[in-house]
Amino acid sequence: MSQNDTWQQQVWQQPPAPQPGAPIPGGEGAYYAQPYAPQPAPKKSRGWIVALVAVVLVFVLLAVGMVSCAGVMTSFGSLGTSSSTSGVDYLMSDAVGVIELDGTIQYDGSTCSPEGLKEQLDIAAENGHVKAIVLRVNSGGGTATAGEEMSEYVREFSESTGKPVVVSSAATNASAAYEISSQADYIFTAKSTAIGSIGTAMQVTDLSGLYELLGISIDNITSSDSKDSSYGTRALTEEERAYYQAMVDQINETFVQTVAEGRGMAVEEVRALATGLTFTGIDAVENGLADEVGTQQDAVAKAAELANMSAYTTVALEPAGSDLSTLLDLMSSSDVSVENLVAAMKEMENDGRLAH
Structure with missing residues (x-):
């Protein structure tokens, strides 16, 4: 007991403060209790935050998947099944490239123009995984010169690469669009397709x-009589x-x-058909302007067959989107492999577009 405690006891006549753990007089073995010391509050677990983030990511991927599925093509070839991916740069297996000619044949930079079509054909020519091409045609024609140039590009592609080109005709495949189609190795048409219209x-x-x-x-002021x-x-x-x-x-x-x-x-045989009118797909097969009635899936399967592929994927050849969009499309595909995703992310990282 300290001197200060003794002095307080003497002045105020108070007993000294009991020491924790000391025996209580007359308590028959009882002891003074230890003073209560508040325990530190347990740390709150942050696991629920991780779980919440994971759930949100799952819903985001599902949403992206539902949007992307609208553009995913799945083909079932006669020699095997094919899966679908998006992004020719990230292909890891043999593929059939699909190019859409949907609209007026003209000079607008799209795949319905000479420059746009050639760009995609050049990509297919340089990519070792793209073994064949399907032209999905839905066009009533357009500018004669544009059709002439595009026909030349299709013919040069087939001759220089040895990769087959197959046409899948949609509702219309006429005039300049048919001129382009005529350079393919095989032409599919629907029974009700308006095809042909060879004329100027x-x-x-x-x-x-x-x-x-x-x-x-x-009043036209001209340098010659016929200028106006x-x-x-x-x-x-x-x-x-x-x-x-x-x-x-x-x-x-x-x-x-x-x-x-x-x-x-x-030439005389074609000239007899050059009435400027379209034929039904049924008549086109009979007169030689088309080879077979079939769907786009049939065209993809035929292209794979001509390229001697038993297992393949399909890829859309179109003007490139952003790398992030391409990566999200890959992630949303149900059959995309881990290797494809890793390759895509490495490609983006090497380009400096993905930072840690």
């Missing part, structure tokens, strides 16, 4: 009568009409010869 047209509109009714007078022949402000002369007709005939003859070469038909 030029339109010159004469609005001079309307201008006269409206009181509009137009296509302006629509006057009727064509007989000489001009004959000139344009000869031009159309010449361009159409090129069309006929291109189809004949591509389809392995005689």
Whole structure:
């Protein structure tokens, strides 16, 4: 007991404070209790946060999967089954590349243009995993020159790479679109497809009568008499009409010869079919403009067969999207392998697009 405690006991007549653990007088073995010391609160577990994040990620992947599934193609070949991925740069197995020609054949940079189609064909030519091409065609034609160029690109691709090209015709495969299709190794069509329409047209509109009714007078100052022949402000002369007709005939003859070469038909045989009208898919198979009635899946299977592939995947060849979008598409695919995902992430990391 300290001196201070003794002094307090003497002044206030208070007993000394009991020491914890000391025996209680007359308590028959009882002891003073130890003072209560509050225990530190247990640390809260943060496992629920990890679990919550995991659940959110699962729902995000499921949502991405539902969106991406709309663009996933799954084909079942006659020689084996095929799975689908997206992103030709990340292919790890043999594949059939699918290029869509959906719209007007023109110079717009899409796959319906010479520059757009050639870009995708060049990618397929340089990629060792892409063994064959399917052109999914749904077009009523367009610019004659664009069709001529695209036909040449398809023919050059097949001859230089040895990779087969198969056409799958949708609702319409006509005019310039058919000229392009004729250079493929095999053409599928639906029974109701409007296919063919081998022909060339030029339109010159004469609005001079309307201008006269409206009181509009137009003077064309030209360097030659026929320079304003296509302006629509006057009727064509007989000489001009004959000139344009000869031009159309010449361009159409090129069309006929291109189809004949591509389809392995005689020029006269094709010329007899060059009425400018379309045929049904049934008639096209009978007259030689198509090979078989079938679906896009049939076309993919045929392309794989011509390329001697028993197991393959399909990949869309189209203008490239972002790397992150491609990676999400791969992750959402139900049959994508871990190797494909690892390769995709390494590719992105090497490009400096993915940071830790």
